[in-house]
Amino acid sequence: xxxxxxxxxxxxxxxxxxxxxxxxxxxxxxxxxxxxxxxxxxxxxxxxxxxxxxxxxxxxxxxxxxxxxxxxxxxxxxxxxxxxxxxxxxxxxxxxxxxxxxxxxxxxxxxxxxxxxxxxxxxxxxxxxxxxxxxxxxxxxxxxxxxxxxxxxxxxxxxxxxxxxxxxxxxxxxxxxxxxxxxxxxxxxxxxxxxxxxxxxxxxxxxxxxxxxxxxxxxxxxxxxxxxxxxxxxxxxxxxxxxxxxxxxxxxxxxxxxxxxxxxxxxxxxxxxxxxxxxxxxxxxxxxxxxxxxxxxxxxxxxxxxxx
DNA sequence: AAAGCCTGCAACCGCCAGCGG
DNA sequence: TCCGCTGGCGGTTGCAGGCTT
Numbered sequence: 001x002x003x004x005x006x007x008x009x010x011x012x013x014x015x016x017x018x019x020x021x022x023x024x025x026x027x028x029x030x031x032x033x034x035x036x037x038x039x040x041x042x043x044x045x046x047x048x049x050x051x052x053x054x055x056x057x058x059x060x061x062x063x064x065x066x067x068x069x070x071x072x073x074x075x076x077x078x079x080x081x082x083x084x085x086x087x088x089x090x091x092x093x094x095x096x097x098x099x100x101x102x103x104x105x106x107x108x109x110x111x112x113x114x115x116x117x118x119x120x121x122x123x124x125x126x127x128x129x130x131x132x133x134x135x136x137x138x139x140x141x142x143x144x145x146x147x148x149x150x151x152x153x154x155x156x157x158x159x160x161x162x163x164x165x166x167x168x169x170x171x172x173x174x175x176x177x178x179x180x181x182x183x184x185x186x187x188x189x190x191x192x193x194x195x196x197x198x199x200x201x202x203x204x205x206x207x208x209x210x211x212x213x214x215x216x217x218x219x220x221x222x223x224x225x226x227x228x229x230x231x232x233x234x235x236x237x238x239x240x241x242x243x244x245x246x247x248x249x250x251x252x253x254x255x256x257x258x259x260x261x262x263x264x265x266x267x268x269x270x271x272x273x274x275x276x277x278x279x280x281x282x283x284x285x286x287x288x289x290x291x292x293x294x295x296x297x298x299x300x301x302x303x304x305x306x307x308x
Numbered sequence: 309a310a311a312g313c314c315t316g317c318a319a320c321c322g323c324c325a326g327c328g329g
Numbered sequence: 330t331c332c333g334c335t336g337g338c339g340g341t342t343g344c345a346g347g348c349t350t
Contacts (some may be wrong), residue, residue: 013319013320014318014319015318015319015322015344016318016319034336036335036336037334037335037336038338048320049335050320050321050335050336050337051319051320053335053336054319054320055318055319056316057337058317058318058319059318068318087339087340088338089338089339090337090338090339101337101338101339102317102318102319103317105338105339105340106316106317106318109316109340109341110315110316110317113314113315114315116343174316217341239337300317
């Protein structure tokens with residue numbers, strides 16, 4: 001029968017209906033979360049086994065945190081593990097109760113897009129509006145000050161790394177990047193409003209980054225930068241920047257995977273959890289995975305120290 | 309109020325590894 | 330050993346709803 005054959009071959013796609021979910025749940029209750037392909041072969045649903053499995057894993061299995069935003073702690077776990085093991089979403093999700101690989105993947109994707117947008121805005125600004133940015137060249141490269149308010153500026157929850165102020169130093173020649181904690185005096189008083197429970201954590205954890213953090217006290221600022229610094233304590237200092245750029249810049253550091261505690265492996269010999277390994281991974285280019293590949297294209301080439 | 313933009317999420321696609329015949 | 334099937338995983342896409350202008 002041609003019609004019947006068509007019927008059998010028909011594969012439904014798109015959003016799941018409640019009835020389909022019910023059928024799928026019945027199957028799982030009967031046989032457990034397996035034999036996905038038999039659901040179609042038995043004619044229960046016109047969905048592929050893969051589709052059924054995905055629906056179960058991502059939406060129907062019990063104890064899922066559906067519709068619940070990632071907590072600060074969950075964000076921290078994802079950021080840390082991503083830096084450690086890369087885009088192993090299933091693995092990362094296994095560390096988070098009630099989260100699926102799809103959840104983690106979507107979270108990270110959103111985060112990456114946000115970061116890319118922020119940095120794009122920032123780098124464009126650095127070129128066209130030098131007098132309005134906090135990007136200033138230093139002798140051994142250039143320094144991108146990541147002094148910022150937390151992401152709370154935009155009502156976001158990712159504020160884990162937001163309480164410490166950092167300066168990013170790039171060096172074209174040696175291809176390293178280092179985080180330099182800014183002197184606390186550089187932090188605008190207004191930031192105090194955004195202190196979170198992680199403040200205590202910040203105060204006790206060492207920065208885990210390839211380069212030994214050091215205070216950058218000998219930065220030479222341009223005239224424009226000096227002018228800005230002179231006004232840093234003004235209540236409306238942030239208004240010096242236009243709202244978009246201001247909020248963007250203050251978000252930069254929020255996204256930096258630094259200063260995080262280290263995980264011990266939950267089981268097996270995954271090897272996760274040693275500081276050495278984390279540092280090794282960051283000594284590679286894992287840190288740069290956070291940035292769009294062309295992120296530095298818009299930045300001015302620093303003068304080589306050898307040419308000075 | 310409406311149009312355009314942005315974001316988060318659900319679902320699909322393609323690749324790959326494991327397994328059994 | 331080969332081959333096909335199945336499930337797992339990461340990347341990508343499309344859409345709906347919220348937000349902004």
